[in-house]
Amino acid sequence: MHLFQYRDGKLHCEDVDLACVAEKFGTPLYVYSAGTILDHYTRLDAALAPLDHLIWYAVKANSNRAILKLLADADAGFDIVSGGELFRVLRAGGDPAKCTFAGVGKSREEIEFACEQGVYSFNVESESELEQIDQIAGEKNLRAPIALRANPDVDPHTHEYISTGSRENKFGIALGQLLAVYEGAAKMRNIEIVGVQMHIGSQITEAEPFASAIRKTTPLVRELKSKYGIKFFSIGGGMGIIYRRALESGSGKWWHDHGGESSAFSIRDYADAIVPPLRDLGIRILVEPGRFLVGSAGVLLTRVRYIKQTAEKKFAIVDAGMNDLIRPALYHSYHEIAPVKEPSKSPNLEKIDIVGPVCESGDFFALDREMPEVHEGDLLAIMSAGAYGFVMASNYNSRPSPAEALVHGDKVSLIRERQTWEDLVRGEVEPL
Numbered sequence: 001m002h003l004f005q006y007r008d009g010k011l012h013c014e015d016v017d018l019a020c021v022a023e024k025f026g027t028p029l030y031v032y033s034a035g036t037i038l039d040h041y042t043r044l045d046a047a048l049a050p051l052d053h054l055i056w057y058a059v060k061a062n063s064n065r066a067i068l069k070l071l072a073d074a075d076a077g078f079d080i081v082s083g084g085e086l087f088r089v090l091r092a093g094g095d096p097a098k099c100t101f102a103g104v105g106k107s108r109e110e111i112e113f114a115c116e117q118g119v120y121s122f123n124v125e126s127e128s129e130l131e132q133i134d135q136i137a138g139e140k141n142l143r144a145p146i147a148l149r150a151n152p153d154v155d156p157h158t159h160e161y162i163s164t165g166s167r168e169n170k171f172g173i174a175l176g177q178l179l180a181v182y183e184g185a186a187k188m189r190n191i192e193i194v195g196v197q198m199h200i201g202s203q204i205t206e207a208e209p210f211a212s213a214i215r216k217t218t219p220l221v222r223e224l225k226s227k228y229g230i231k232f233f234s235i236g237g238g239m240g241i242i243y244r245r246a247l248e249s250g251s252g253k254w255w256h257d258h259g260g261e262s263s264a265f266s267i268r269d270y271a272d273a274i275v276p277p278l279r280d281l282g283i284r285i286l287v288e289p290g291r292f293l294v295g296s297a298g299v300l301l302t303r304v305r306y307i308k309q310t311a312e313k314k315f316a317i318v319d320a321g322m323n324d325l326i327r328p329a330l331y332h333s334y335h336e337i338a339p340v341k342e343p344s345k346s347p348n349l350e351k352i353d354i355v356g357p358v359c360e361s362g363d364f365f366a367l368d369r370e371m372p373e374v375h376e377g378d379l380l381a382i383m384s385a386g387a388y389g390f391v392m393a394s395n396y397n398s399r400p401s402p403a404e405a406l407v408h409g410d411k412v413s414l415i416r417e418r419q420t421w422e423d424l425v426r427g428e429v430e431p432l
C-alpha cells in the first residue's frame with residue numbers, strides 16, 4: 001500500500017501537501033514516503049515469518065543515506081554492488097556484517113575494502129573473481145566468506161535488460177557447473193564457503209518464476225548444506241510493483257485500480273509460492289528486495305513549463321527530463337502521471353505527450369497519454385519513481401541533479417540538496 005492520496009483536492013504524501021513541498025524545495029524534486037517503505041518492509045517480514053529469514057535491501061534501487069538509515073533502523077541488512085554502496089551503508093550507520101557484496105566486476109580496491117569491513121558474504125560470479133578474492137584475503141591474513149551465484153536458467157518474463165537468471169545472461173554460474181566451482185573454492189586457503197545465492201531478474205510480475213527457480217536450485221542447496229555446511233540461501237530480489245495503478249481519487253476514469261496493492265502480485269501469493277519449498281531446507285533464507293520496498297514509495301514532482309501544440313500533437317514540456325528519471329527512455333516503462341491538484345470528477349480528457357527539456361526525442365515520460373487537460377504551471381507527480389529513479393540520474397545536458405525529500409507523517413525533510421551549476425564543474429581540471 002502506498003501513502004499518496006488526494007485530500008481536499010490536493011495530492012498528499014502521508015500528511016503532507018505535495019504542492020507545499022514543491023513550493024518549499026522547488027522542482028524537479030523526488031519525494032519519498034517513509035511510512036510506505038516501512039509498511040512494505042513490515043509486510044514482507046510478516047509474510048516470510050515461517051522462514052528463518054533476513055531482508056537485505058538492494059541499495060542500488062535508492063541509495064540515499066536517509067533511506068538506508070530508515071531501513072537499518074528497521075533491522076534490514078543490505079545487498080551492495082560496489083565499494084561506494086558499502087561506503088554509503090557505513091555512513092548511514094549500517095552494519096557491514098549485515099551486507100552481502102554482489103556484482104560481476106568487483107575491483108581489487110572494492111574487495112579489499114569489503115574484506116577489511118567484514119561483510120557477511122561476497123556473492124561471487126566467476127572462478128576468476130573467486131581466485132582474486134582468495135588472493136586478496138590471503139594478503140590480509142583473512143578468510144573471505146563467499147556464496148556462489150547460481151544461474152538457474154529460468155525465464156522471469158520481464159524486460160530483457162533486467163532479466164538475469166537465464167543462460168544467455170552474464171550473471172551467475174550454471175547449475176551444472178556450480179558444484180565443481182564449489183569444490184575448487186573448498187580448496188582455497190583463504191575462502192570460507194558460507195552460502196549460495198541467485199537472482200533471476202527485476203520487475204517480475206508473477207510468483208511462478210521465483211518458485212520455479214527455487215525448485216531447480218533446492219537439490220543443490222541440500223547438497224551444499226551437507227558437504228560444506230552452508231548457512232544461507234539467498235533467493236535475490238525482483239518482486240515487481242504495479243506501475244499502472246489507481247490513486248484514491250474521485251472517479252477520474254484515467255486511473256486504473258488494483259485494490260490498493262503495491263506489488264504486482266500480492267505478497268501472500270509470493271509467500272505461498274516460495275515458503276513451502278524453502279521451509280523444508282532448514283537453512284537461513286535471504287531476500288534482496290529493492291523495488292518492492294521503495295518503488296511505489298516515491299514520486300518525481302515536476303512542473304509544466306510550456307504547452308506546445310503542433311499539427312500532430314500536444315506536448316507538455318516539463319522541468320524534469322530523462323536525466324532525472326531515465327526509465328521511460330531506457331525501458332519504455334510506464335509511470336502513472338498524476339496532477340497534484342485533483343481534477344474535477346468528470347474532467348476533459350485529452351491525449352498528450354509529457355516530455356522533458358533534454359535534446360533527444362527519447363526524453364519523454366508519457367506518449368499519447370490520456371489525461372485531464374494539462375496547463376502551463378501545473379504541478380505533476382510522476383508516480384512509482386522511488387526505485388531506480390534518482391540513482392540512475394545523470395547530468396546530461398549539464399542539468400544539475402534534482403533534490404530529494406523524505407516525508408514521515410506530517411514532517412518533511414530535505415535529504416539531498418539540489419545541485420548547483422558550480423557543482424557541475426567541480427572536479428574539472430585545466431589541462432597542463
Ligand code: LLP
Nearest residue numbers: 058199202203237238239288289290291388
Ligand atoms: N539482487 C541483485 C543481485 C540484483 O541484481 C538486483 C537488481 C536486486 C537484488 C534487486 O532487484 P529488485 O528487487 O529491485 O527488482 N534499473 C532497472 C532495474 C535493475 C535491477 C538490477 N538488479 C529498472 O529501472 O527497472
